[in-house]
Amino acid sequence: MDLFEKLLSNQGPLGKHSDVSEGYFMFPKLEGQIAPRMEFMGKEVLTWSLNNYLGLGNHPDVREVDAQAAADWGLAYPMGARMMSGNTSYHEQLEQELADFVSKPAGLLLNYGYQGVLSVIDAVVDRKDVIVYDAECHACIIDGVRLHMGKRFVFPHNDITSLKKQLERAEKLTQETGGGILVITEGVFGMTGNLGAINEIVALKSEHNFRLLVDDAHGFGTMGKTGAGTGEELHCQDGIDIYFSTFAKSMAAIGAFVAGSPEIMKFLKYNMRSQIFAKSLPMPFVIGALKRLDMLRENPSHKNKLWTIVRALQEGLKSKGFDIGTTQSPVTPVVLNGTVGEAAALSKDLRENFGIFCSAVIYPVVPKGMIILRLIPTASHSLDDVAETIAAFEAIKGKLVSGDYKKEEVAIAFGE
Numbered sequence: 001m002d003l004f005e006k007l008l009s010n011q012g013p014l015g016k017h018s019d020v021s022e023g024y025f026m027f028p029k030l031e032g033q034i035a036p037r038m039e040f041m042g043k044e045v046l047t048w049s050l051n052n053y054l055g056l057g058n059h060p061d062v063r064e065v066d067a068q069a070a071a072d073w074g075l076a077y078p079m080g081a082r083m084m085s086g087n088t089s090y091h092e093q094l095e096q097e098l099a100d101f102v103s104k105p106a107g108l109l110l111n112y113g114y115q116g117v118l119s120v121i122d123a124v125v126d127r128k129d130v131i132v133y134d135a136e137c138h139a140c141i142i143d144g145v146r147l148h149m150g151k152r153f154v155f156p157h158n159d160i161t162s163l164k165k166q167l168e169r170a171e172k173l174t175q176e177t178g179g180g181i182l183v184i185t186e187g188v189f190g191m192t193g194n195l196g197a198i199n200e201i202v203a204l205k206s207e208h209n210f211r212l213l214v215d216d217a218h219g220f221g222t223m224g225k226t227g228a229g230t231g232e233e234l235h236c237q238d239g240i241d242i243y244f245s246t247f248a249k250s251m252a253a254i255g256a257f258v259a260g261s262p263e264i265m266k267f268l269k270y271n272m273r274s275q276i277f278a279k280s281l282p283m284p285f286v287i288g289a290l291k292r293l294d295m296l297r298e299n300p301s302h303k304n305k306l307w308t309i310v311r312a313l314q315e316g317l318k319s320k321g322f323d324i325g326t327t328q329s330p331v332t333p334v335v336l337n338g339t340v341g342e343a344a345a346l347s348k349d350l351r352e353n354f355g356i357f358c359s360a361v362i363y364p365v366v367p368k369g370m371i372i373l374r375l376i377p378t379a380s381h382s383l384d385d386v387a388e389t390i391a392a393f394e395a396i397k398g399k400l401v402s403g404d405y406k407k408e409e410v411a412i413a414f415g416e
């Protein structure tokens with residue numbers, strides 16, 4: 001069979017809806033400046049889909065520094081991989097400041113979060129080692145684990161009893177191979193908003209010998225007293241051996257970093273293929289990240305405002321009888337029952353008639369029959385935005401329960 005013919009006969013779980021969803025549910029264009037109110041298909045919408053937690057994405061001070069850095073340096077400098085010709089004192093300053101902020105002695109800058117996590121995992125384990133990871137980890141961790149040539153064991157989300165069993169299995173194996181164990185979890189799980197049981201995992205170090213990698217993409221800037229992340233929140237930052245975060249969320253930019261001991265950061269610097277064989281981050285990204293970090297670190301009002309909105313939204317939804325799962329972070333899932341078609345019809349209704357734009361998580365990401373409307377509150381939202389959204393959610397829930405969405409054209413087009 002022709003390879004491309006085979007691909008086109010099965011477009012995948014998301015691609016199969018492309019005819020009805022492209023441009024609207026998938027690959028929509030949110031236009032205008034990054035803000036709670038943006039334009040979608042020519043109409044203003046109140047958006048709850050941007051991970052711009054601290055509202056830094058369009059902050060005038062940040063925009064000014066970004067623009068100045070672009071004017072001063074352009075997008076090319078420095079050229080080449082950092083190891084060869086692409087290193088600068090700014091890159092080194094940023095990684096040290098990030099490390100200091102998360103209370104680790106050393107840091108290492110990464111070009112992208114997804115590639116970074118993949119490549120950290122690839123660099124730290126070989127075929128003799130065993131990876132033990134949480135079942136709900138992000139795709140970048142799963143794909144990093146897929147690269148691993150040795151054994152990997154998974155434990156159900158935050159199930160410490162199962163993790164212990166997997167650690168015992170891993171220990172038996174590594175005693176034979178002479179390898180080590182890497183445990184991987186997340187700080188804040190991006191779909192449910194609940195926290196990884198990092199403190200309980202760290203406590204297992206007294207009985208088991210392993211190293212812990214934590215992806216804190218959603219926790220950096222949002223969790224902990226100073227915003228240093230979930231390890232700070234759960235008082236176990238010291239037990240995290242490799243701390244990771246992306247700049248794609250609270251930092252509202254692109255890039256990522258890891259932090260840990262100077263010896264391990266040095267090892268990664270010389271062994272991470274995604275960094276050795278790729279061009280270094282251009283200056284506007286590095287200077288822009290320094291500015292964002294400065295604002296995040298020095299001005300707690302951004303995080304305080306974020307949490308005012310988070311509490312109002314989550315308590316408001318709960319008081320109206322909505323199921324928001326087990327979130328302990330700003331990520332706010334609203335769990336409803338319905339088909340993929342109903343999810344499409346209610347999302348359309350929210351956008352067209354209530355002017356509210358949020359992401360719907362549907363099968364196969366969640367079980368059949370479940371719809372999660374995922375809201376990301378930010379420091380730029382207002383309490384009025386929260387009230388407007390809760391009122392709209394009450395209205396659409398009523399229509400969903402009475403079966404109104406089943407009859408909509410878009411629901412029929414999606415099937416089921």
Ligand SMILES: Cc1ncc(COP(=O)(O)O)c(C=O)c1O
Pocket residue numbers: 112113114115117138140186190215217218246247248254255256
């Ligand atoms: C948990 C988690 N890890 C890693 C990433 C990837 O980061 P990036 O967007 O910088 O590639 C994301 C998404 O942005 C994420 O949610």
